[in-house]
Amino acid sequence: MTGTVRPADRDEEPDGPEHVPQAVTQQGSRAVPVKGKAAEDGNRRHRPEVLVRPGAPPRPATAGAAATAGAAKEAGSGGPAGPAEPADPADAFDRDVLPAPPHAARSLLASLLRPRRGKVAVAALVLLLQQAAVQAGPLLVAFAIDRAVPALRAGDSGPLVAVGAAYLGCALASGRLQFAFVVAAARINQRVLMELRGRIYRHAQALDVDFHDRYTSGRLISRSTTDVEALRELLDEGLQELMAIVLSVFYILGMLLWLDVGLGTAAVASFVPLALLVHDFRRRSVRVYRSKSTAMASVIVKFAETVNGIRPVQSFRRERANDESFARLNGVHERANGDALLEMARYVVLSRFTANAALAAMVLWGAHRVASGELGLGVLAASALYLRRLYDPIDRLGMFLNSWQSAAASLEKIAGLLAQRPAVPEPAAPRELPARAGGKGREVVFDRVDFGYRTGGEVLPAFGLTLSAGQTVAVVGATGAGKSTLVKLLARFYDPTGGRVLLDGVDLRDVEPGALRSNVVMVTQEAFLFSGTVAENIAIGRPDATREEIEAAAKALGAHDFIDSLPDGYDTDVRKRGGRISAGQRQLVAFARALLADPAVLILDEATSSLDVPGERAVQQAMLTVLRGRTAVVVAHRLSTVLVADRVLVMEEGRIVEDGPPAQLIAGKGRFAGLHEAWRESLVRGVQ
Template identity: 70%
Template sequence: MSTTTVRPAKGSREPGEQPDPPEAELLPPPSDDEDIPVPPGAARTLLAALLGPHRGRITLAMLVILVQQAALQAGPLLVAITMDRAVPALRDHDSGPLIAVIGAYLGCAALSTVLQRAFIRMSARINQDILLELRGRIFRHAQRLSLDFHERYTSGRITSRATSDVDALRELLSEGLQELLTVFLSVFYISVLLLVMDWRLGLVSLVSFLPLYLITRSFRRRSLRVYRRSRTATATLIVKFTETMNGIRPVQAFRREAANEAAFGVLNRRSATAQAEGFRELARFVGLSRTTANVWVTGVVVLGAFLVTDGSLELGVLTGFVLYLRRLYDPIDQLAMFLNSYQSAAAALEKIAGLLAHEPTVAEPAAPVTLPAGTGTGREVAFRGTRFAYRTGKEVLPAFDLVLPAGRTTAVVGATGAGKSTLAKLLARFYDPTEGRITLDGVDLRDLSTADLRRGVVMVTQESFLFSGTVAENIAIGRPGATREEVEQAARAIGAYDFVAALPEGFDTDVRKRGGRISAGQRQLVAFARALLADPAVLILDEATSSLDVPGEQAVQRAMRTVLAGRTAVIIAHRLSTVEIADRVLVMEQGRIVEDGTPAELIGGTGRFADLHQAWRASLV
């Protein structure tokens, strides 16, 4: 008899009670403010990876905006030339300079308009390509992440990464970056022109950058903290909303509307408070920067007036200077809006980078091993010194050895929390053992490619999750290349054909979200057909008949006797009627396998399984 040690049971359950909760539920859930850790530099690495493939197009777009800004900033200089050169020449009846200036002005305006349009179109295509790639990465990576990640972090938190966080980046890419380029290029061009026009006033004007830089730096530091809190608050809000909508049936059944509304209200106010803090920081920045700019413009105008009076500065130059100063300081509001978008996007990019940097705990092997050719449909499963503990360090399965012969059906029963479902998840490699190994015909599961493992080992759970789509499409998930005839044969073998054929469109009936168009028992039959079509060497049934009525369960059992013949199967069950079809029964209790034998041997004994069987028979009467 094989023995093992697992976590003490939380109490046995009689037939008809609800199935075991997943062992992961015994973990403390993450707090509302807990988020995925972000490795240092992950955001910069992600940004570089997203921009890298578009380096050529980005360079071309930069050249376009460079020329566009040069054409745009020529306006005040042409005004100064008009006042100091063209107008005096016109008094001398020479209209040539004025015509040349007007032509240059109109040419620059036309060139600026054309290049602005070209830049917007180019940047829009680049932005959409980047966001398309980013959403795809989030979706692909979320599917790759291991089960322990998804059991700890809610789907709402991941949804927030792919929706609100990506939207924050979209706003920055579509509007913010153009504003930033416009601001920096205009500042560069204007600074050069100011120094060329009059170095004295130019230096005075450029000194204003020091207080403006300090104000901007303070805003950036303060607002980044605010927007980090804002992104977390938004994610928590989405989590609560998603959780409530997914659980709308129990919400309405147990009249949880008022309580949920109150909880949602708290989270909603927290999100609103975080947003308000961001706007307060923005208002503070705009107020201080505007005041600084106005004071400097006033000082430059006064100094320029004295220079014009003593004849060391031409009036046209002063006029052009003032126009350039207005252009120099007017983008401050644009810069403020950019920084507002940037801080929000930076916090969002940080969250996304944390998700994408999170590696699966169940990793694909670097050098996959091919399973040896089998002699039949089943494979031998062996647990060698296998131990498992969750991330908290709480041990669920102390080290144990167990061999499941090929082509045999083994049932595992026991009290709630004894680790039965954990055993099944280890065999399906949803988790890796903390110590020891699990082998399939002598090959460590960690050495098999995910594709080979999923073809060889299939698990049917009590959830029986169905995707939106037809019945045929849901069954064909087991083997995507299967023909319609093979799909129908699988349904017929499991006893699902008659009820499917009776649906309005038969196998082409759309089961809708989560299979809500059909009953729970019918969903389980479809899940069985899906697993059987996959034709695995090892089939795991984790409470897979819990939603079936007695006639449905009997029909499945009849089909299973034929389908499981010669196949290695592990059945986790509380319904002892399901256990009766097994070749071998393992009873787990108080952290150990306390009984091991055939159903008949254990029923005829005086152990725990015999007591469970007697209680089950009494419940039927």
């Protein structure tokens, strides 16, 4: 059997919401029940029969397991304060940038702007006109000096008045057009950002559980906040700036060439060293901005990890260690930021020096030509003004490149995320499930199924299993035996590596996702409640349920009284007053949700946490109600649950080693019989 189970330390694994403290650990191969919380309460006869095998020896970790463990630690599920540094750089998930097609950042931006190209063209036209109004200024100055002033001296004030009026007109037009452009650009930008956030959200929801286990929620948050923010900066400031710079440079060079070919040509030539500077800055800043963005994401990941795991952080006193690793990550971010600023400063100083040197040389040359009567004074004045305006945007070009690098690094990461394909794809040609026989559930068949996680070896070696419709099946076994993996295949959180899982004869891969989710429901241990009211939480599986139906479900499970006693009854907001809802009550709400959804197959990952005795009994009773009338698979941690099952599967190292009705297995001499014996002994000890 060795080699069939991935030898990884389970505690290090990212297991999302299902990952909870283990109630079943291993001591040799024998199960020994130990005292639950209820026993400490002194109510021994009724204490919950939680099966615990103390002292599980940690299994050796393989290289693959270590890589996963690193990712898990980043996910915040690998322990209260695992370091956020990547464990194995060979795994793309340990780096912040997932592989994406070449030029993914540019294509992503283009795909966001393409549907709005008409609006973008209008905005560009408005900017073109605005620049024409702005750049007319120096030309008017030249006209004033060379024509209007001599005309005034000759007693004709008309040209000067015309110049003044034209200047005012240009200023007004430029202001008006600027306003129109800002409004148009803001509308486009907001739409683009909304679309991008929506894409990230929809994609994150569509990606499989395995992806989420490995990618971590902190990174997803970073993608949809700081990375989207980087794009906002690029769109709001950078792109407008770039368009303004490009247009103004073309206008100005055109004007300079028109005013004086010599000065115009010199101005064009001065762009050679400036272009080299820009090129060098771009090359250097790509690297700097990528590390800056990765450093920022690490800070967010660490933060999210600590906040998500605040309970273990505090109970294991990880604050100091966390502070240290956070300070380290914060330091890396600070240095990356500093590097980016230094690159910018270097660029600004060099580009200003080059621009000022070029300006000084040209003015000197121009003055020399004015003195020799070759050039009009007004033309030199206008050229000097244009030259200033020409070099001014060079700094702003640096700013644009800054925001472009930052946005490109972010877009690359977002593109990498969006390039991920769900490992459990939707069927191309969905198949209908046959009509469900009333009050029975559906038949489940594991047809020559085998399975291994992407990050490890085989976890479930090939097996076949048929669960008849309406059967309640308890799955038991030591921690890491593969119980959760088995049921996750049934819920289609993963697809089997080989073989098929059939629901009433239809491969789960072919079942339409909506039908699959309404037919197969999994209730996990921690009974997650979404923000909203208790009633909304119960109705999640059937949003069209009436209040009567919601209450009927709650009543059937014995949850009505406690819900009714909440401050706003069924309308109590579970987040605002979440503290009032105990673990057992959350379980009852989760059961009511399942009962109302009325799935054909119910998977239950039984809670291992010790509830108080009345809570324990209420949950146990509610569980029996919710299991009725459907096929049910319970990952069981209590023998009382196992005993009410029609059938028990005992798993060991990924294999089903015993299968039969509980009474039959108890009568035999197998593992389950041993387990049962140990449980009985503990009960007797508990009563004494």
